[in-house]
Amino acid sequence: MNANILNEFHAIVQDGLITEPSQLHTYECDGLTNFRVMPKAVLLPTSTEQVQAIVRICSREKIPFVARGSGTGLSGGALPAENGIVISLARMNRILEVDYANARAVVEPGVINAEVTARVATHGYFYAPDPSSQSVCSIGGNVAENSGGAHCLKYGFTTTHVLALDVVLPDGSLVHLGSQSVDRPGYDLPGIFVGSEGTLGIATKITLRIVKKPEVIQTLLAAFNTTNEAGSAVSEIIAAGMLPAAIEMMDNLAIQAAEASVHAGYPSCGGLLLVELDGPAVEVAHLMKQVGELCTKCRAWEIRVARSEVERTLVWKGRKAAFAAMGRISPNYIVQDGVIPRTALPQVLTEIEQMSSAVGLRVANVFHAGDGNLHPLVLYDNRIPGQEENAFELSVNILRLCVKCGGSITGEHGVGEEKKMMMSEMFAEPDLETMQLVRCAFDPAQLSNPGKVFPRTRLCAERTGPYQPHPLEKAGVAQFF
C-alpha cells in the first residue's frame, strides 16, 4: 500500500495502525478459517470521526474496506477484501448510556454482547439476543449479521432490538438511522441496515432495546430415544399454544461431544430436548407441568427441571459449547446453519441421516428446534484424502435440502463469503438484483465489504430500464417468481 496513504492513516489512528505481516495474520480470517486473505493494513479507530476520516480516504482512493468486531463470524463476513484494509471496531467498546425508564442502552460497536446484560442486570434488565458466542462477540458484529441465539424464538433477533444507529456510509458521510422513539417516518433504514453484513457502511453507535427480566425462568431437560420423538414433542408444545423462551434439541453425537467438554450432566439419549419457559411465576409453573406431560406423551424417559440457577447455567453451557466440543470427537468439522419449516424436521433428519451414511461421514445435529434452525456439524478427518471435499459437499447438500423444504440457507450465521453462491439456489435472479438496488443506493462504488452476500455484483452505474426477461426464463427453463 502506498506509503503516503499509510501516513494519512497513521495520522488518524496513531498507534491503531497495523502493517506488520506477523500481526496482520490475526485478521486474515474470521471464524470461518478456510478462507484467508491478508489485509494491506488494519486500523483500530477510537471514534466515529476517525472512522469517517478512514472511510473518506478509502472512498477517495477506491480502497475496499471490511469492518470487523471480534471476528467470531462463521460465514466469512469479516474476511478481508483483496488489496483492502480492515477497520477493527474493537477499541470503540464503551457503553455510552443506559436509560432504564425507556429500556434503552446506547453502545459503541465493539462492546461485547454479554457485557450489555452484565451492565443492566442489576436493574433487572437483560439484552435478549444471545448468540452462542455472546461472551466474545461484539454488538457491531451482531448488527452486521442480525445475530440470533437460542432465545430469539420468543424475543426476536438483533434487528428486533436495534432502534437507532449512527452509520458511516461508504463515502465517509455520517447518517442517523432510526430514532430513540419507534416508527420514525420514512423508510425503515435500521431494518435494512441490520443484517446487511457490513455491505452498507459501518455502525459506530447503536441504540439497543433492553428487556425486563421475567419473574421466573425455568428450564426442562427431556430425554428421548430418537430425535423424531423429541421433534414430535416440539410440535405438541407449539400446537398447545405456548411460546417458550427457547426450545433446543441435540442428537446423540452432539450430546456426547458436549458431555466430553462441559460435563453438563446430560442424559445419554438419542434426542435431548431443552425447553425454557419464562414469565409470571404461576403461569410458568402451570405451563411447565403441561410441557412435562407432553414430553411424556411423546415417550420421553427422563424429565428434569433445573433446580437452581447454577444447574440452569450448566445446562445452557453444554448447549452453547456444542460447536467447539466437536473437537473432542472429531479432528475436523464443518458448522452448518440452515433453516426449515419446523414441521419438516422428521423428514429432513431422516434425509440427513441417509446422506451422511451414503458418504460415510458422521453428522452431529444441534437445533434451535422451536424455529427450525438446524446446525448440522459435519465431522471429518482432513488427513484422509478426499474427506474434506466430501464433507463440504455433504454440508452444501444439507443446505439444498433446507431450501427444497421451503427453508433458508442461513438462519443466523449470515451469507458472507461462504454461502454467496448458495443464494442463487434460494432466490431467483430478479430477487437478487432487486436486493442489490439497496446496495447501489448505499454504496455505489462497492467498497464496503465487497464481493460478499451476492453471487454476482450488480454494476450500480447500469440503469434499470423496463424489465427484460432472463434468458433462462425466455427459454422456459426457469420461472422468475
Next chain:
Amino acid sequence: MEKPSRSGSSVVDVEALWNELREIVGVDHLRMPVDEDRIDGILPLAVIEPKTEKEAAQVLKSATGAGLRVIPRGSGTKISWGNTPRQDFVILLTRLLHRLVEHAWGDMTATVEAGCTVTQFQKSLAEHGQRLALDPAWPDRATIGGILATNDSGPLRGRYGSLRDLIIGITLALPDGTLAKSGGKVVKNVAGYDLPKLATGSFGTLGIITQAIFRLHPVPNESRTLSFSTPDARTANNLILAIQDSPMVPTGLQVRASSSASPQVDVRFEGTATGCDAQIEQTVHAAGSLKRADPPADVWNQHGQIWSGSELSVVCKFTFLPSDLGLFLAELKTITDTLALTWQLVAQGVGVGFVRLDGPSSADYARASQLIRDVVEGHDGFLIVLHCPLEVKKNIDVWGSAGDVLTLMKRIKTQFDPQGTLSPGRFIGGI
C-alpha cells in the same frame, strides 16, 4: 379522456395505452374513475384492478413505459395519508389479490395476498387457533397491503412489536415489471437484505406489495382488561412506566385522554387464567390508590374510534419516548388551550399515539400541528399529520423533517423507481 402529459416522458398514444392495459387485466378491470376515487380531491385517470400479481407487475411495466403514475390502493381507508398526489395517475386496486395462499399452521406462518382484509385473514387463521398479533385500525376494511404500506398498528404492538417484527417474507411488483421476492417462509432467516422491512411503511413508493408472509402467534385463552382513572398526566405516565419496569407482560397498555377528561390508563393481560389473575393483582398493587374505572366496550379499538366523524378535524400520529408522555400531554394542553381547540388522544405505552384536534374553524390547525410537532421533535419524537381539511394540507408539511437521511432515502427511491412511477411526491421529503 385526457392524455397523460408529463414533461420529459415519451409521448404516447393514450388510447393505445388503455388498450394495452385492458389487454393485461381484461376489459372489465379497467374503468373510468368515479368521485369516490378522488385522492385529496384529485381524480385519477383510470382505475385498474389486476387479478394476479403477474398482471399487477405488467400493469406497472406498461405504466412506466408510458410515463404514467400509479398509486396502489386496497380498500382506501388510509389512501389520503401522505402528501397530495401529483396529477395524472391511475389507481391500481389490489382487492382482487385476496387469497390466503397458505396457512402453515404447524409452522405458525401464513402467506397472504395484499388485497385480503385483516379481518378475513384473522378469521382464517383463527380456524387453527392462531392470529397475526397485530390490531390495526378498521380491520374489517383495511387490507394487508394497506397496513403494510402505512405501517399501521394497535395496542398489541406493546407485546408483539409492529409489522416489521411480524413480516418474514414479501413479493414486490416493481415499476419495471419485475416480481421480486425477499425473505421467506421461515421465521429465522438472514439470507440477503431484509426487503420486507424496507417495504413496510414505504407508502407504495418502492414497489407494489402483492404478497406477504407473516409469523403467527397463538390466540390466547384468556384476556383481562382493567382501567384506572388518573388525576393528571404525570400520574398516568408514572403508572405506565411502573408497569413497563416490572416483569409483567401486558398485551395492551395505553392512555386515553381528552380536553374534557382526565387521563385513563388501560391495561390488558392475555394468556392463562392464573397468569392473568396474578398480573392483575400486581397491576392493582402498582396503581396504589388510583381509582378503577369501567373501560368502554371498544377500549382496545380507540385508535380507530378516534377518527369517527373527523372530516373537519386534524388527526396526527405522534411518537415519543415512554418517559415523556406526561410532559407531552401537559404541553398539548397548553397549546390547545391557547388556540381554543379541543383534543382527544390515545397513546400506546411503547411510544406511539394518535391525537385529534377540533376547533371552531380550521384557521389554527396548521399552527397547532406545528407547535405540537416542535414539542415532540424536541423530545426524540415525530409527528405526522395523517388527516386534515384540504385547505390546511396545502399549507403544511404533513411529514416533518426527514433529517440527515433524506438523501439516502431518495437514492433508494431512485434505484427502485427511477422514473418516478409509484406514488411520486406523496412520501416524506417529497419522495
